Amino acid sequence: MANLGRGVAVVGAGYAGMAAAVALAERGVRATVFESGPVPGGRARRIRITSDGQGNELDNGQHILIGAYTEIYRLMHTVGVPKTALMRMPLEIRYTTRFHFRRLGLPNPLGLAGGLLLARGIPLSERLGAAKFMAHLKETNFHLAADVSVTELLARHQQNGRIAHYMWLPLCVSALNTPPELASANTFLAVLRDTLGGTGDASDLLLPRVDLSRLFPEPAAEYVRSHGGEIRLQSPVKDLGALRQSFDRVIVAVGPHQLKTVLPDAPEYSYQPIYTCYLQYGEHVALPIPMIGLADGLVQWVFDRGALLGEKGRLACVISAQGDHQQLSLDELAERCHRELAAAHLVSEQPAWSRVIAEKRATITCSPGAKPIPVATDGISFAGDYTDPEYPPTLEAAVRSGVRAARSIN
Numbered sequence: 001m002a003n004l005g006r007g008v009a010v011v012g013a014g015y016a017g018m019a020a021a022v023a024l025a026e027r028g029v030r031a032t033v034f035e036s037g038p039v040p041g042g043r044a045r046r047i048r049i050t051s052d053g054q055g056n057e058l059d060n061g062q063h064i065l066i067g068a069y070t071e072i073y074r075l076m077h078t079v080g081v082p083k084t085a086l087m088r089m090p091l092e093i094r095y096t097t098r099f100h101f102r103r104l105g106l107p108n109p110l111g112l113a114g115g116l117l118l119a120r121g122i123p124l125s126e127r128l129g130a131a132k133f134m135a136h137l138k139e140t141n142f143h144l145a146a147d148v149s150v151t152e153l154l155a156r157h158q159q160n161g162r163i164a165h166y167m168w169l170p171l172c173v174s175a176l177n178t179p180p181e182l183a184s185a186n187t188f189l190a191v192l193r194d195t196l197g198g199t200g201d202a203s204d205l206l207l208p209r210v211d212l213s214r215l216f217p218e219p220a221a222e223y224v225r226s227h228g229g230e231i232r233l234q235s236p237v238k239d240l241g242a243l244r245q246s247f248d249r250v251i252v253a254v255g256p257h258q259l260k261t262v263l264p265d266a267p268e269y270s271y272q273p274i275y276t277c278y279l280q281y282g283e284h285v286a287l288p289i290p291m292i293g294l295a296d297g298l299v300q301w302v303f304d305r306g307a308l309l310g311e312k313g314r315l316a317c318v319i320s321a322q323g324d325h326q327q328l329s330l331d332e333l334a335e336r337c338h339r340e341l342a343a344a345h346l347v348s349e350q351p352a353w354s355r356v357i358a359e360k361r362a363t364i365t366c367s368p369g370a371k372p373i374p375v376a377t378d379g380i381s382f383a384g385d386y387t388d389p390e391y392p393p394t395l396e397a398a399v400r401s402g403v404r405a406a407r408s409i410n
């Protein structure tokens with residue numbers, strides 16, 4: 001290994017930057033992390049709101065993890081995050097309507113095929129068709145020689161009707177944060193391969209039981225400090241060249257939308273939003289399960305923050321990807337979310353307060369075709385959810401990229 005006596009600078013304390021710093025610390029390399037914000041976590045962080053009159057803490061957006069995320073769990077374990085920080089559940093997709101799918105507790109392909117065949121709210125012909133579709137994908141290693149949109153993929157395999165409405169389309173929008181007509185079939189297939197097509201508990205759903213900064217970035221910061229590194233919050237980097245003078249290497253782990261501030265000729269990306277609407281009801285209000293789908297309005301998924309984080313009576317509605325909801329004001333959107341919950345008989349009272357967090361550039365659009373990734377030069381390399389060659393922009397992609405960047409330094 002080259003002399004790294006001056007250590008490595010990491011720009012950005014999101015999941016990618018903190019993963020890079022932990023991976024460096026694991027190798028005995030001193031990492032100094034520069035973060036422009038006051039809290040580590042980036043697009044997955046804790047925020048404090050004042051409009052509720054109480055200064056409640058929320059996440060900038062409700063997140064969900066899956067069993068197939070491996071690198072993030074390894075690093076969470078390394079930095080001492082207890083397993084109880086996540087609620088792990090076998091894959092279950094339940095809507096307020098009749099549709100209900102649960103993967104059976106049998107090894108695949110039986111677990112998946114059995115779950116599909118027993119799914120409720122879908123005609124038998126569609127259930128059989130879905131099982132056949134999955135078998136075909138397995139035979140072709142979940143990959144297309146020429147990438148197309150998810151809409152096109154589903155059309156080719158007659159996967160429309162209710163199975164598309166309740167299963168494939170919501171899975172695409174949730175996993176890729178991209179409308180099916182724009183979404184890359186190959187990225188979608190990589191997710192299906194590792195979840196529905198995966199082994200054991202890969203398709204499990206894991207929901208955070210602590211806020212997103214506590215889930216990994218803050219314990220990671222402690223770990224880095226205890227290994228001789230440093231985390232400098234509220235320290236925006238403006239000049240990569242100057243930073244490079246002081247450190248042996250630099251890992252740039254800023255979001256794709258922030259790249260231009262440090263790299264004027266950074267590639268252009270297109271983005272997709274994610275809206276999270278928090279509604280605070282009386283403490284007795286709870287969902288029948290921690291996460292439930294609403295398939296026929298704007299709200300896609302509702303999460304019970306009481307069951308998950310002890311925030312009793314607080315529900316989080318998630319709307320991923322672009323859509324008509326972007327025409328509404330935030331107040332109108334909160335009202336609409338409440339009305340959809342009431343129409344689905346999930347609540348029967350008015351909320352005490354609501355708060356919509358609109359992350360307009362939540363992730364890059366996951367379209368067919370190669371995505372441009374800045375090229376590492378002169379001791380400066382790049383990490384971030386947008387750099388993963390295969391995975392959609394997610395926490396796992398961010399963490400993998402950070403570990404990859406740290407390991408490539410030698």
Ligand SMILES: Cc1cc2nc3c(=O)[nH]c(=O)nc-3n(C[C@H](O)[C@H](O)[C@H](O)COP(=O)(O)OP(=O)(O)OC[C@H]3O[C@@H](n4cnc5c(N)ncnc54)[C@H](O)[C@@H]3O)c2cc1C
Pocket residue numbers: 011012013014015016017034035036037040041042043044060061062063064065235236237238253254255256258261262274275276359361362363383384385386393394395396398
């Ligand atoms: C609302 C929402 C919901 C999501 N839901 C899910 C989900 O359910 N599951 C999932 O897996 N993923 C989800 N994601 C995606 C996931 O949050 C991101 O993929 C991941 O957080 C990206 O991490 P990152 O480290 O690559 O980038 P970022 O989190 O963007 O981190 C970049 C960091 O760099 C800092 N920075 C920028 N410029 C500078 C500078 N010049 N100097 C110093 N610091 C700088 C920023 O402040 C930031 O902290 C969601 C994202 C959003 C927004």
